[in-house]
Amino acid sequence: MRSYILKVLACALAAIFVVAAFVLSIDAFALFGTRLIPAQRFPDSLRMTTSGDRVIKAIEIARIKEPLDILFVGSSRVAFAFDPRSSFLAIMRTYNAGLNGSHSYETGKVVRYAIDHGPKIHRIVWNIDFEEFFRPLSVEADFAQSGFAGTPLALGYLRHLLSYEALRKSADGAVSALSGGFFPYVDVDGFYIHRRSDATRGTLDYSLMPRLRNFYPHYVFSGRTRYTDLLDAHLSDLDATLAYAKAHRVDLDIVLMPVHATRLEVYQIGGLMPLFESWKQLLAQNLVDAAKLPGGGSVRAFDFSPITLLSLEDFPRANSDEHTRFFFETLHPGPMVGDMIVARLLDRRMPIDMPGFGTPLEQAVAPERFAEDHAKLRSWEEAHPELVAQIEALVAQERVAAK
Amino acid sequence: MLFTSPVFLFGFLPVVLLGFHVLRHFGRNILLVLWLLAASMLFYAWWSPYFLVLLIASMLANYYVGYAIQRAEGPTRKMLFIAGICGNLALLVYFKYADFFIDTLNNVTRAELPLLHVILPLGISFFTFQKIAYLADIHAHHARTRRLADFALFVFFFPQLIAGPIVHHSEVMPQFRLLGREEAHDRQKSRVLAWENSAVGLTIFLMGLVKKVVIADQIARYVWPIYAVASHEPAVGFVLAWQAALGYTVQLYFDFSGYSDMAIGLARLFCIRLPANFNSPYAALSIVDFWRRWHMTLSRFLRDYVYIPLGGNRNGPARRYVNLMATMILGGFWHGAGWTFVVWGTLHGIYLLIAHAWEAVARVRLPAPLAWIITLFAVIAGWVIFRAPDLHSAAVILAGLTGAQGLHHPIANVVEAPVLILISLALLAACAILPNTQQITRAYRPVLGPVAAPNISLQWSPAMRFAALGGVAAIAVMLLSWETSEFLYFQF
Numbered sequence: 001m002r003s004y005i006l007k008v009l010a011c012a013l014a015a016i017f018v019v020a021a022f023v024l025s026i027d028a029f030a031l032f033g034t035r036l037i038p039a040q041r042f043p044d045s046l047r048m049t050t051s052g053d054r055v056i057k058a059i060e061i062a063r064i065k066e067p068l069d070i071l072f073v074g075s076s077r078v079a080f081a082f083d084p085r086s087s088f089l090a091i092m093r094t095y096n097a098g099l100n101g102s103h104s105y106e107t108g109k110v111v112r113y114a115i116d117h118g119p120k121i122h123r124i125v126w127n128i129d130f131e132e133f134f135r136p137l138s139v140e141a142d143f144a145q146s147g148f149a150g151t152p153l154a155l156g157y158l159r160h161l162l163s164y165e166a167l168r169k170s171a172d173g174a175v176s177a178l179s180g181g182f183f184p185y186v187d188v189d190g191f192y193i194h195r196r197s198d199a200t201r202g203t204l205d206y207s208l209m210p211r212l213r214n215f216y217p218h219y220v221f222s223g224r225t226r227y228t229d230l231l232d233a234h235l236s237d238l239d240a241t242l243a244y245a246k247a248h249r250v251d252l253d254i255v256l257m258p259v260h261a262t263r264l265e266v267y268q269i270g271g272l273m274p275l276f277e278s279w280k281q282l283l284a285q286n287l288v289d290a291a292k293l294p295g296g297g298s299v300r301a302f303d304f305s306p307i308t309l310l311s312l313e314d315f316p317r318a319n320s321d322e323h324t325r326f327f328f329e330t331l332h333p334g335p336m337v338g339d340m341i342v343a344r345l346l347d348r349r350m351p352i353d354m355p356g357f358g359t360p361l362e363q364a365v366a367p368e369r370f371a372e373d374h375a376k377l378r379s380w381e382e383a384h385p386e387l388v389a390q391i392e393a394l395v396a397q398e399r400v401a402a403k
Numbered sequence: 404m405l406f407t408s409p410v411f412l413f414g415f416l417p418v419v420l421l422g423f424h425v426l427r428h429f430g431r432n433i434l435l436v437l438w439l440l441a442a443s444m445l446f447y448a449w450w451s452p453y454f455l456v457l458l459i460a461s462m463l464a465n466y467y468v469g470y471a472i473q474r475a476e477g478p479t480r481k482m483l484f485i486a487g488i489c490g491n492l493a494l495l496v497y498f499k500y501a502d503f504f505i506d507t508l509n510n511v512t513r514a515e516l517p518l519l520h521v522i523l524p525l526g527i528s529f530f531t532f533q534k535i536a537y538l539a540d541i542h543a544h545h546a547r548t549r550r551l552a553d554f555a556l557f558v559f560f561f562p563q564l565i566a567g568p569i570v571h572h573s574e575v576m577p578q579f580r581l582l583g584r585e586e587a588h589d590r591q592k593s594r595v596l597a598w599e600n601s602a603v604g605l606t607i608f609l610m611g612l613v614k615k616v617v618i619a620d621q622i623a624r625y626v627w628p629i630y631a632v633a634s635h636e637p638a639v640g641f642v643l644a645w646q647a648a649l650g651y652t653v654q655l656y657f658d659f660s661g662y663s664d665m666a667i668g669l670a671r672l673f674c675i676r677l678p679a680n681f682n683s684p685y686a687a688l689s690i691v692d693f694w695r696r697w698h699m700t701l702s703r704f705l706r707d708y709v710y711i712p713l714g715g716n717r718n719g720p721a722r723r724y725v726n727l728m729a730t731m732i733l734g735g736f737w738h739g740a741g742w743t744f745v746v747w748g749t750l751h752g753i754y755l756l757i758a759h760a761w762e763a764v765a766r767v768r769l770p771a772p773l774a775w776i777i778t779l780f781a782v783i784a785g786w787v788i789f790r791a792p793d794l795h796s797a798a799v800i801l802a803g804l805t806g807a808q809g810l811h812h813p814i815a816n817v818v819e820a821p822v823l824i825l826i827s828l829a830l831l832a833a834c835a836i837l838p839n840t841q842q843i844t845r846a847y848r849p850v851l852g853p854v855a856a857p858n859i860s861l862q863w864s865p866a867m868r869f870a871a872l873g874g875v876a877a878i879a880v881m882l883l884s885w886e887t888s889e890f891l892y893f894q895f
Contacts, residue, residue, distance in 0.1 A: 001595070001598035001599045001601065001602040001865055002598045003865075004602050004865030004866075004869075004870055005598070005601060005602055005605060007867060007870035007871075007874075008605065008870045008873040008874055008877070009874075010870075010874070011870055011871045011873065011874020011875070011877075012873070012874040012877035012878055013874075014874065015874050015875055015877070015878035016878055016881070019878060019882065051886075052885075145885070155409075159885050162881055162882060163882055163883075163885045164882040164883045164885075165885070165886075166882075167882060
């Protein structure tokens with residue numbers, strides 16, 4: 001029986017060796033520097049995304065040695081919008097730490113982690129979303145396995161060496177390298193290169209609202225009480241992180257990302273618009289107070305969510321050859337928008353001239369600004385009766401569901 | 404600390420095993436018992452040190468109440484027994500059912516009593532039953548109090564602490580007293596036995612890991628979204644409904660029997676045999692047969708400590724059916740503080756009544772394939788109610804099973820996976836035909852009590868081909884365990 005146990009252990013070790021050797025030779029997540037595929041087939045600057053992206057991003061931040069001009073943090077809206085290698089940002093050293101499905105509680109932890117374990121950071125650009133204030137202060141599944149949650153980075157390496165996902169993505173990487181193409185999502189310095197054609201073509205018709213239900217989480221419709229219950233906790237957590245960043249002499253720019261008109265219409269028909277506007281006012285006040293906290297860093301806030309040219313962009317029908325310029329779909333702005341936001345934050349010339357884009361939040365919450373926005377939304381409603389009808393049906397469905 | 408987590412597999416377990424085998428060399432029983440007790444307490448404290456204190460207090464109280472019952476006579480004995488049972492049930496009711504009762508009261512009387520939001524101590528339903536059985540047996544003169552350390556280990560023994568098998572004190576406490584004594588008498592024989600226990604324990608543990616991590620957890624991701632949205636969907640299509648029903652039927656079995664295998668395997672690593680908890684339940688040809696094969700240690704407890712004390716079948720058929728129904732409803736309620744569990748228990752009570760009535764009146768034996776299909780469908784329908792978050796969701800999915808809501812009814816964020824239906828059917832057939840864990844390792848007496856011979860012979864032996872399979876199983880578990888979830892029965 002002793003020899004049997006030794007044989008089991010030997011077989012397990014042999015299997016581990018084979019898997020590890022394969023994963024290392026592909027190095028799909030560009031973590032180990034052992035990739036054997038020629039760079040023209042799978043460039044070293046690209047890697048595959050994974051559900052363990054939080055784990056990888058914690059490792060990547062800890063690895064950066066040179067000071068960072070900008071660290072982008074926030075949800076997938078950040079991950080898709082700020083491309084550190086865009087011609088606009090390439091002159092600076094930046095890293096995109098945006099995490100799919102995250103909210104400010106997780107982002108707060110990312111900010112603290114980056115300040116404690118990362119390089120010297122000059123500026124943090126942080127996107128805060130209205131919807132996240134409906135979500136409890138908890139973390140996503142793989143966050144617990146990441147350095148952001150205090151898990152040793154060695155476990156992160158192990159996860160990406162000996163996990164089914166690492167094995168599967170390694171196989172995907174090998175196939176994609178052999179077939180000469182890349183998988184839809186790959187990233188550079190944390191940025192998600194999203195193949196625009198995948199969003200605007202294929203089976204999903206992004207012009208149709210019912211198809212977009214998955215971008216409108218139930219919890220937004222399932223009760224204002226939840227928002228009210230969580231508001232103080234969210235704001236206090238935000239304050240604590242802002243104070244921490246300020247104390248470490250890091251400049252913070254809070255941004256409210258552009259919101260597509262269809263999404264604003266969902267708020268409007270769903271009766272959430274007054275809540276959205278009062279949330280902005282509260283946030284503005286909170287950030288003004290935070291700016292007065294002791295510490296060397298500055299705190300600024302900009303509102304990019306009011307209706308502008310880019311948030312009125314129409315989506316092409318499925319299988320058409322047309323592409324959108326600004327939004328991938330109603331939720332995620334693309335890298336051109338990211339460049340424009342950075343241009344506004346750094347007072348540079350924007351790629352597209354757009355007056356009023358990125359108003360300081362304090363000014364953006366004035367009632368007359370809200371009235372201007374309502375008027376613009378009404379014009380959009382008149383021009384898109386079919387979409388408005390679909391949104392009404394969607395909201396009615398969600399209200400029934402919420403009951 | 405999950406059995407599937409790296410901290411357990413690569414930290415806790417190797418250290419406890421190493422310490423156990425080092426101490427075994429001294430041949431001192433008390434050292435081994437105390438070592439396992441300390442490890443078990445650490446295992447529980449990993450989840451909550453506060454509840455460890457509660458569990459220790461409850462254990463000590465039960466030990467001394469048992470001691471007092473043993474010494475007392477007449478009405479005092481009975482009163483002490485009732486006090487002990489009430490104390491255990493009070494803990495269970497407070498932690499598990501308080502909010503349910505308050506919520507029900509609020510709904511009925513429109514009162515607005517605040518909920519307590521009590522956190523449920525892990526495994527409370529399991530260890531409460533074990534202690535009640537202990538007190539009942541002492542009261543009935545079927546048992547006597549023994550060494551405190553053995554009783555403490557009986558309560559805390561980490562392989563079965565959280566989700567069973569629900570062990571009887573007479574099954575494990577004598578084994579605890581024998582730990583290390585073999586070493587003192589015949590060192591050579593003891594070593595051979597220890598290696599055999601390790602090999603058999605490791606094999607059963609690996610089988611459980613594969614069931615949980617490779618099968619149950621993978622199926623779960625296509626199942627839970629359907630139940631999650633069912634409460635706010637007006638309809639669920641035929642495909643999604645069957646995906647939910649069949650998928651959960653397979654997931655639950657592989658999850659819970661996987662946990663039981665792990666518990667049995669882990670105990671065996673420490674030279675302890677536990678009772679079997681599953682015996683190919685999806686091979687059952689009647690609902691009565693199903694309950695002899697599913698969660699056997701719970702069925703045994705309910706039979707011995709609820710059904711028989713209620714009168715069992717001693718007072719005529721009518722009273723027997725009432726007792727049966729009461730036992731099944733209680734069994735359902737034991738699983739959780741919710742109406743879905745009550746309805747599930749009631750449904751199985753009705754199933755049993757129909758089965759017994761059929762036996763008494765019709766006296767016709769259905770052909771085995773037909774009996775198997777009818778039993779399986781009845782069980783599957785029951786699982787839908789058991790799993791659903793509320794009765795509305797259960798009704799929506801059950802209606803979907805009939806096809807009345809159309810073949811497809813797309814729901815956002817829910818993936819229709821017809822292939823999962825085929826996989827589930829194949830796995831159900833495999834569960835019915837192939838030998839189970841105990842039968843595969845039958846030659847090495849994997850559990851307490853006899854193990855029936857399988858129809859298809861597949862015997863594990865310490866041969867190279869099984870070692871290779873074990874190695875592959877280990878790497879498969881390792882690759883998939885990063886995204887593993889809690890065991891379903893932890894919530895009960």
